[in-house]
Amino acid sequence: MRARTIVLAVAVAVGGALQLPVEYSPVGAAKADEFTKADLDRWAAEFEAVATEGRRLWTSPELGTNGVACGQCHPNGANTHPETYPKFQKQAGRVVAIWEMVNWCIRNPLEGKALAADDPKMIAIQAYLAKERRGVKLEPGKH
Amino acid sequence: MTNRRDFLQSAGLAALAGAVPLTYVRLAFAKPEQDFNFAYISDSHIQHIKGTQFVRNWDRGLIRAVAETNLLDPKPDFVIYGGDLAQLGTKEELDHGAELLSKLKYKTYMAMGEHDYYLDLGEYWSKLFGKHWYSFDHKGVHFVVLNSILTFDDWTFKRWPTAKQRMAEMAGIDNPNGSPFMVGAKQREWLKNDLAKVAKSTPIVVVSHSPLQKIYKGWNFWTEDAEEMQALLKPFDSVNVLYGHVHQIQYNQIGSIAFNSAMATAWPWPYPATYAQVDSHLPVLTVPMNRADPFFERDATGWQFINLHSGRNDLHYNLYNNQSRVIAFNPKTGRPEDMKFQDASARIEPQTHY
């Protein structure tokens, strides 16, 4: 019974959106819980690259259709409060994740098209916002 | 017989009129000739998309401010426009902005913002509006209008391959490639001579796009030669600096100089202290405006009318989708104060920014 559940979980993970890139394949590589300084450096660099792309998007008009950029109203990503999400938004009438608020601002001030939650651009924006907000304590639900 | 369209138009106007304090009490002061009103509109950031298209949101902000200003009663003596009429300083933007402003029924004095300037260094703006800096007298008050968004010559003339890039680099307030604003030696010399002819008891109003204070350099809420400017103004009994650029309510008192900022008609900015990676300080006097609601596009934007009496300004902030605010000079304490929220115990939740 227990073994079957595990097999099922693995199948779901592989069949879902998160596919393992070849270089992370466990075959012939380090064991799952072993990583080196070089790995840490690389992972940090990967994050930095995505956050840098987020900053580029933040200050560029390409998310919208009217030439407006997020950074025009949110210098350094200020007033986006990523540490408060998920939280209740009065106008939505429910608890929302930050990517939904990102899409609100894309659709309205930028008159653009909403991004999918897992769009690399959406990930990059969130990486940038989280980076500008680093060190601030998590306060989910705070208005 | 009113048709539906007329009805809607007058209904719209009535709704608008309801939102504006159309009449207000004129207080009696020792020198009634120094008691008058003017309106102050700033930071519209008219932004060209292509052809005849402009960003609708920013257009609406300016159109509304102009319409409401035209409804004021008693009428203001004139209007001051505080700078950043355009977003990227193009002819299209300045022409379109000038056209929207031309609906004003009053004489309008124009000040330069960095978004008007850094494409062609104010050349086209000058064709439309005249001198970059000047002074005038009105009912016993001396007005000085500055171009306070200049910067180091090296940055302006040597750094950038194209004028368009120079404009774009200065347009992002959080852009580390930007450069601090300043009035500059030449204009300070002009001001010194201009003020030499003015009695120390004459009230002075200085209109400046940058704050003539050092608030937060990272977003250019900053004037590099603020100390020199304050030293020139300090000898006068009552000096009032009105500045734009910051897109939020700020006020301060330094010696005899009262400082008040203008709201933008385009969009509000966060207070610098909300940027978690730096330390920054607002003038301690300032009670912040309410946090903006992103679901109302005009929220936390607006314009102000100013009652000048006894040489001091009372600013009435007409905020859309938000309570109006009055920041008035309190002669007892000798500083500008919010008429409702100044006391720490009177603050409300939405004024907390983080």
Ligand SMILES: [Fe+2]
């Ligand atoms: Fe501005």
Ligand SMILES: [Fe+2]
């Ligand atoms: Fe500005």
